[in-house]
Amino acid sequence: MFTIITGAQFGDEGKGKLVDMLAQEYDIVVRFQGGDNAGHTVVAEGKTYKLHNVPSGVLFDARLLIGPGTVMNPKILLEEIEMLAENGVDVTPQKLGIDAKTSIIMPYHMALDTLREGKRTVKIGTTSRGIGFAYMDKVGRDEVQMADIADSGRFKKRMYEIVPQKKSAIKEMNGDPAIVTSGLDDYLEIGKRLKPYITDVSREVNLALNAGKKVLAEGAQGSHLDVIHGTQKFVTSSSTVAGSACAGLGVGPTKVDNVMGIIKAYITRVGEGPLPTELKNKDGEHLREKGMEFGTTTGRPRRCGWFDLPLAKKSINLNGYTTFALTKLDVLTGLSPLRICTGYELNGKTLDYPPELSDELAGCKPVYKEVPGWGEDITGTTGFGDMPGNAQKYVLLLEEMMGVTIEYVSVGPGRKQTFKK
Numbered sequence: 001m002f003t004i005i006t007g008a009q010f011g012d013e014g015k016g017k018l019v020d021m022l023a024q025e026y027d028i029v030v031r032f033q034g035g036d037n038a039g040h041t042v043v044a045e046g047k048t049y050k051l052h053n054v055p056s057g058v059l060f061d062a063r064l065l066i067g068p069g070t071v072m073n074p075k076i077l078l079e080e081i082e083m084l085a086e087n088g089v090d091v092t093p094q095k096l097g098i099d100a101k102t103s104i105i106m107p108y109h110m111a112l113d114t115l116r117e118g119k120r121t122v123k124i125g126t127t128s129r130g131i132g133f134a135y136m137d138k139v140g141r142d143e144v145q146m147a148d149i150a151d152s153g154r155f156k157k158r159m160y161e162i163v164p165q166k167k168s169a170i171k172e173m174n175g176d177p178a179i180v181t182s183g184l185d186d187y188l189e190i191g192k193r194l195k196p197y198i199t200d201v202s203r204e205v206n207l208a209l210n211a212g213k214k215v216l217a218e219g220a221q222g223s224h225l226d227v228i229h230g231t232q233k234f235v236t237s238s239s240t241v242a243g244s245a246c247a248g249l250g251v252g253p254t255k256v257d258n259v260m261g262i263i264k265a266y267i268t269r270v271g272e273g274p275l276p277t278e279l280k281n282k283d284g285e286h287l288r289e290k291g292m293e294f295g296t297t298t299g300r301p302r303r304c305g306w307f308d309l310p311l312a313k314k315s316i317n318l319n320g321y322t323t324f325a326l327t328k329l330d331v332l333t334g335l336s337p338l339r340i341c342t343g344y345e346l347n348g349k350t351l352d353y354p355p356e357l358s359d360e361l362a363g364c365k366p367v368y369k370e371v372p373g374w375g376e377d378i379t380g381t382t383g384f385g386d387m388p389g390n391a392q393k394y395v396l397l398l399e400e401m402m403g404v405t406i407e408y409v410s411v412g413p414g415r416k417q418t419f420k421k
């Protein structure tokens with residue numbers, strides 16, 4: 001069985017929490033795109049794990065894989081492996097496999113990311129992790145791969161070709177070209193340590209599926225941050241929608257069984273770009289404070305707004321969701337009335353689907369449906385029927401409007417705070 005999980009909004013929907021919860025039922029959990037711009041939080045047995053590269057199934061017995069469609073900062077990966085070891089979780093090569101073709105994020109990618117963002121008149125608000133520049137090098141065929149840092153001969157040959165080009169790119173942006181060659185030996189050292197982890201992810205995943213095993217593909221970021229279908233230019237540099245799992249892992253689309261969308265009961269966004277339902281008032285403050293909406297990777301406050309149905313409809317199309325997990329319902333407790341954006345007004349017209357261009361989306365004024373909220377604490381709820389009537393009605397209304405089953409409801413960060421609807 002092959003299940004793909006993606007974020008249905010702008011990231012941070014709670015993918016880490018759901019993947020951790022589902023991982024015990026899967027043989028393999030695999031990341032297919034993105035890099036350490038992702039920050040996935042797993043809360044288990046009183047401990048909080050913030051994961052950037054390592055798949056969120058790490059606390060269970062599943063085999064973990066990092067696919068060739070990702071970009072990876074090996075220093076950050078090693079820090080994560082060390083953090084997990086300190087917490088008694090041993091990430092051995094038997095546990096984790098990294099594809100030989102995974103693109104390596106080099107110091108010059110991070111330098112170029114920061115320099116470029118500094119020069120943009122309209123900022124994107126990148127995480128400055130070098131993601132965009134690492135993907136540019138993949139597409140431009142100038143990448144450094146995992147296999148290259150694990151072999152000094154390959155690495156030296158690769159750097160011989162790349163160094164002059166990167167030095168001039170950094171000089172052109174008034175940066176210090178010394179960054180291109182500084183610390184290269186560290187990469188070889190890290191490459192030596194990571195060599196035993198190298199594998200062929202497409203082969204492993206296909207062998208597992210053919211043997212009737214269960215594979216869970218864990219997306220990073222969210223559907224509207226997709227580099228092709230998102231709110232350009234305010235997007236990340238990879239394809240974040242479900243189809244990207246097939247391309248990124250080297251698995252045919254005929255193998256996919258389920259596609260689960262993780263969606264918050266409201267909406268958030270980090271960085272710049274349109275967010276039609278953004279709240280810059282006390283309701284927005286409520287969502288940020290109660291939902292602890294601060295970036296896992298950068299610590300930036302997340303922008304918060306009411307649930308946006310047109311954007312949800314678009315992500316349903318982009319991903320072909322078979323099911324949803326609705327997260328952070330508890331954060332809405334104490335707000336009444338609640339508002340659900342059912343459409344937009346743009347240039348005198350009413351729309352029920354997002355316009356294709358970002359600047360048009362930025363001009364959209366939300367049309368709201370108001371529904372009554374609830375005041376009771378729901379963080380200890382263990383079943384749908386135990387929730388206050390208005391909380392049940394809110395979930396059922398979202399489900400009806402989206403036309404896709406909400407299979408799970410999450411009412412807190414902990415493992416036990418999730419139930420099947």
Ligand code: GDP
Nearest residue numbers: 012013014015016039040041328410411412413
């Ligand atoms: P991801 O990037 O999609 O994995 O999400 P993040 O981990 O970056 O952000 C989600 C945050 O919300 C984390 O701090 C989670 O622990 C937390 N969280 C997840 N589900 C819930 C929930 O149902 N209620 C509350 N209050 N917090 C949740």
Ligand code: IMO
Nearest residue numbers: 011012037038039125126127220221236270271
């Ligand atoms: P997870 O996996 C939320 C946002 C950044 C910025 C834009 C581009 O935790 O959901 P980048 O560094 O990728 O070039 O930044 O994308 N962004 C995220 N926002 N969650 C994420 O990941 C994100 N990864 C990138 O804030 O606006």
Ligand code: MG
Nearest residue numbers: 012039040296
């Ligand atoms: Mg996150």
